[in-house]
Amino acid sequence: MAERTMIEAINMALGRALADDPDVILFGEDIGIDGGVFRATDGLIQRYGSARVRDTPLSETVIAGMAVGAAAHGLHPVAEIQFMGFLYSAIDQLTNHAARLRNRTRGRLTCPLVLRAPYGGGIRAPEHHSESMEAMLAHIPGLRVVIPGSPARAYGLLLAAIRDPDPVVFLEPKRLYRATSETVEDNGQALPIEQAVTLRNGTDVTLISWGAMLTETGAAADQLEAQGISAEVIDLSSLKPLDRAKFRTSVEKTGRCVIVHEAPLTAGLGAEIAADLAEHCLTSLLAPIRRVTGSDTVMPYPRLEAHYMPSTERIRQAVHDVMEYA
Amino acid sequence: MAERTMIEAINMALGRALADDPDVILFGEDIGIDGGVFRATDGLIQRYGSARVRDTPLSETVIAGMAVGAAAHGLHPVAEIQFMGFLYSAIDQLTNHAARLRNRTRGRLTCPLVLRAPYGGGIRAPEHHSESMEAMLAHIPGLRVVIPGSPARAYGLLLAAIRDPDPVVFLEPKRLYRATSETVEDNGQALPIEQAVTLRNGTDVTLISWGAMLTETGAAADQLEAQGISAEVIDLSSLKPLDRAKFRTSVEKTGRCVIVHEAPLTAGLGAEIAADLAEHCLTSLLAPIRRVTGSDTVMPYPRLEAHYMPSTERIRQAVHDVMEYA
Amino acid sequence: MPDPLAYLDATGAALGDLPGFAQDGEILRALYKAMVRTRTFDAKAIALQRTGRLGTYASSLGQEAISVGVASAMTEADVFLPSFREHGGQLWRGVSLKELFLYWGGDERGNDFAKARQDFPVCIPVASQFPHAAGVALAIQQKGERGVAVALGGDGATSKGDFYEALNVVGAWNLPAVFLINNNQWAISVPRAEQTHAKRLADKAIGAGLPGIQVDGNDVIAVRDATERALKRARDGKGGTLIECLSYRLGDHTTADDASRYRDDAEVSPHWKAEPLIRTRNHLVAQHGWSKDDEETLLRSCRDEVEAAAERYLATVPESPRAMFDSLFASAPRDIATLAEEIDDG
Amino acid sequence: MPDPLAYLDATGAALGDLPGFAQDGEILRALYKAMVRTRTFDAKAIALQRTGRLGTYASSLGQEAISVGVASAMTEADVFLPSFREHGGQLWRGVSLKELFLYWGGDERGNDFAKARQDFPVCIPVASQFPHAAGVALAIQQKGERGVAVALGGDGATSKGDFYEALNVVGAWNLPAVFLINNNQWAISVPRAEQTHAKRLADKAIGAGLPGIQVDGNDVIAVRDATERALKRARDGKGGTLIECLSYRLGDHTTADDASRYRDDAEVSPHWKAEPLIRTRNHLVAQHGWSKDDEETLLRSCRDEVEAAAERYLATVPESPRAMFDSLFASAPRDIATLAEEIDDG
């Protein structure tokens, strides 16, 4: 069985969805003959035709709004926003319509759409190409927000998102697109969409992260292990709704928690996790909950980008702080 | 000196800004001859003319984007979005431009704009007219987000926002527009824009809220006092940046905290406050931090709206829970 | 043909040959009845709002010919995506009076239409229904259905990016969609002339490579005829059309608005002579023997029907608070479920 | 006048009388030099990117006549709001080669222009510069300045709501703004024909009630002439203009793109004959005694200047990490300040 990168796994899932369900349709900018600027849709127009794999005009608002209309009328649109930095023009349609169509019609009209977008920094991209604003979307009632942490989870979670009867924003950590590969079987099996995943078990501290920062988080856990600190690592995977049970249980066990995300600190999703723990697991806490995040500033241009991103070193340091806390 | 409602105080501040600074310009939908749908700009076009008080076409994206361009070229635009539910189309211009123009030009071009919008529910308005999505904006690096809690603070904070050299989103709790009045002097004095305000001192528990929910929060504090529980009440006022020192100090004193906001729970701004306290005041905490918020669902239509909104009763109950915690 | 397209003048006199359907008294009577029914609903809705028994309401007074004309040209296979001012079209499509009362009374069940189940509910965010219409048209095209997506918005909506982006993709993808503009000359307090410098709103179609047609929006025959042609064109795979319907907002913007703040009665009054019901009635009287009796019977039956629907609306018990979670997702995530329970517990 | 407006054919032969400025050899030489300088910068930027010393870069190969023509028509009082592909215009306006290298090298200091301090930096979010231009024009109008806001975007930008909303308000408020489209026939992999069904992109002006003009974007004389007329019109208080400049993207979309995936060389090669430098050089040779020497001297001086600027760019020390906070606000909020310190501590 072949090893697949995340971008290959995504391409495989999209192909599978097109093959399995005639109502699945893909549209976005440059997803056709170009195969998407990251090649997520490479080869799909050749296999499924230009009616089901469509290049849109350069119009993010209509990409999102058209997905709402198409979904309500029986298609399962999987629309792509080329970069998260250009997703802001889609927020109105997502918030005011996609997220509430089922609710406001009491189930008469539904919105089974997926909006895919690469997000995050670390690839020395131009400005506006490195955003991680997932918390904005995770605040919108009625939306699901999913971020895969590995090729296999990208495959299974994207299939789950496409089959989900409600709108899902599927954010792809572009730094992981080609970073690693693993065995991914094209078995058409979706993964449960609402579950966080424990990547490694540990007893001293719980590290919670998602997307590309799982790399630094995992590296920190390795180094800590060598230093005799046992870290449990959780890939949040579903940013909305949250698998609160999973991380509460873990922190009740370890008593310590460090949350890692690339997005700016203030009002980032790490805050929701820390707040939840502060309310529901207070007595289990042996140390303050630390958040290691991107800086509360605009993502810098490539020359300073590395200083913005949370480093393995900063994560490790935070864990040492909570371990030494007394 | 006359008593003023919040909407009158806002109108007074706008008039004062127009009188004091020839570079101040107002634009938005129906702010001219109609005086704004809530009358915030009542009489201003008559006093300052249709060149400085302008009705725009129905285009929220251009309202925000035009404000960026005008601000960068020397005006101080005070633009109105008629309701927060229609502000989503302005988020792209706010995030990608207003919030970063100074930073990306290293100070060469700046963006001294104010974007005003009424927000919040409780007035039995049609759908999309009762949003409280302030947390989405508070996550955007480079923006200031301010919410006044009383007529006097509305006057002083709006003047501060207009005089601020950087972009400020000024969210007006429409339920408070005419709810109460107090003496507001038209003295042209701005209030410090980054400070939370302690509305009442207390020793047992810290209640943190903002906007219209200060009403229920204050009412709860009254009832609690009668029951011998001394609540300190803080009006956050500045949602970004946060006056962290103010609420940390308070919770270090009281050891208990209940955060109240109208927005949905998940990834609401209450999470940031709770997370901050969980990191910096853990040892002072005598009880879990509770959040009493709007439900994690779409704001219902008027018939169910009341059930969505946090009630005085729910706030009081939460305080009793944390007081009885052991 | 006159431009803007018109068949009846303000007095109801024919300006020339009428299209086939308009020579059929049955059809004309049905159109007239639908407009009267709409206006009766309108008056009742305002009365209920004034007495605190309905929420903020947007009256369609004087613009009934537009959505009635449009809807009457549509088939079951078509999908209607209205703004918040097109009650007449919704009623023609089979949405019930009680459902409309429920919606405007602040009850989501008003959007759970028993009939016209594919139609979209009222769209409050101006112009955001046009991208939805493009999406519905895409689904229709993709599934090889016969229908057409028909979206209706106001003159103010033509200033919004959503409108242009949607119109452009309808042109680029040759989608079966018809966009109509109810140009009632006002966007709350902003007059048409200040909304855009375009000569005709219909001209906004040129930038999308689509035909843009102007019709007398107070002439239900003209509206229906233009819509029928556009629907046929779309069904024949020839693509979309933009139709600007010229009318006038005789009432306030909504019950929350006071139009006297920004326009004089002097401007309004002449438009009362041009409103759609008079000319249709006159034409029915002159050409199809519409009698005083017919008129009174119609008014009475509309009044009775509307009163009965209002009673049923007022009698409906609000949903349980849990309802605000029940339809949020197909199946409630654990997260939401727990929160819902908390609500129950008060 | 020919439509699209053109003065030189692809060989450099005059199609008719040239505008005054174009009969002046000095001016023509300056325009030609600016285009050659731009192309020299372009080649160096690509070379640096290929060797990992510059970030993703958008080449303006074959489109130099557009932004050079536009900028050469502008005065100091005007404000330029370019997309990411209009280096020639930025250079003409006084932005330095080093500043451009810094920007594309991933250093914000590249936007802190020493000259042209009122001009906007490169705009990456497509079409979002057009609302800014409307705002700049509003400020100019309000302050009674002489300037005009000049925004330049691509053919793809005309599909974005920002573009339409901005164009509409320029018309509605009679703002001194000129919007130009670099129609290089491609938006990454999407050809012009799939972007919109509009006959001409210039026709998008009709919906805003503005004049829309098409010019040969490979004819620097035509671009400058059309821009001068539009600027005069705006200065005279007659309002905005949309100008579509027809050109062709000879290179990849950016250094991150591989155009061979979606277009054949067969399509590209004929456009090499129509590119703007050849015809201008031929015309200079034929009409203004431009010699082999002149050409070699020009190429050498451009190469030397660009090489020197690249050296200075490569020699600049990156800013300290603190810089990412220093310009976020006029004065750092307490909140940010503390976080900044944390960064320092590693």
Ligand SMILES: Cc1ncc(C[n+]2csc(CCOP(=O)(O)OP(=O)(O)O)c2C)c(N)n1
């Ligand atoms: C995007 C958006 N902005 C603002 C509003 C507030 N608003 C409601 S109706 C309206 C005017 C609409 O005018 P028009 O499109 O002409 O429709 P009409 O009300 O005349 O039928 C405005 C500004 C809104 N509903 N949506």
Ligand SMILES: Cc1ncc(C[n+]2csc(CCOP(=O)(O)OP(=O)(O)O)c2C)c(N)n1
């Ligand atoms: C709003 C937005 N969406 C998507 C992108 C990604 N993107 C960058 S350039 C481009 C194509 C632009 O085409 P065009 O407007 O013709 O300009 P050109 O690149 O041809 O100069 C796209 C889709 C973007 N930068 N901004």
Ligand SMILES: [Mg+2]
């Ligand atoms: Mg209108």
Ligand SMILES: [Mg+2]
């Ligand atoms: Mg292009």
